[in-house]
Amino acid sequence: MAEPDTDVDQPRVVSASREIEAAAATIFELIADPAQQPRWDGNDNLAEAAAGQRVRALGDVFVMTTTKGATRENRVVEFEEARRVAWLPAEPGTPPPGHLWRWELEPLDDTHTRVTHTYDWSGLTDEKRLGRARWTTSERLQASIDRLAAIAENP
Secondary structure, eight states: OOOOOHHHHSOSEEEEEEEESSOHHHHHHHHHOGGGHHHHOTTSOEEEOOTTOOOOSTTOEEEEEETTSOEEEEEEEEEETTTEEEEEEEOTTSOOOSOEEEEEEEEEETTEEEEEEEEEOTTOOOHHHHHHHHHOOHHHHHHHHHHHHHHHHOO
16 A cells, blocks of 8 residues: 655645734834844754844845854845845745745734744645645744744833
């Protein structure tokens, strides 16, 4: 009997969402500044990013170092200030392998924001990355949002 194909049953787009008691602009600063990202990364994958790389426009590229010492260039493919940012990571000088990280912020009022974090690996074809992609679940995305909330709500 053949082994079941786990990719068929595994969702390739996962997300998490929650309300954070902070203004959208405050939250977005923590997301759009790569130097802040290791503080709230629920995947515990990000080690550091140089200061001065704050994302400001579609097409921006920021560089991160992972906890395993790898360098990633992240090309911004969606951007709306204080509302949405998404990027495609890649090894330096190579095309993105097909996975996307997205943050969407919906202001509910001046001090409350609905934050949604999505990981979309539907375009990922690199066999070496599929295991790590499967490891990134909605629970891990929720951990990022929860850590982000703790920082934004208690500056």
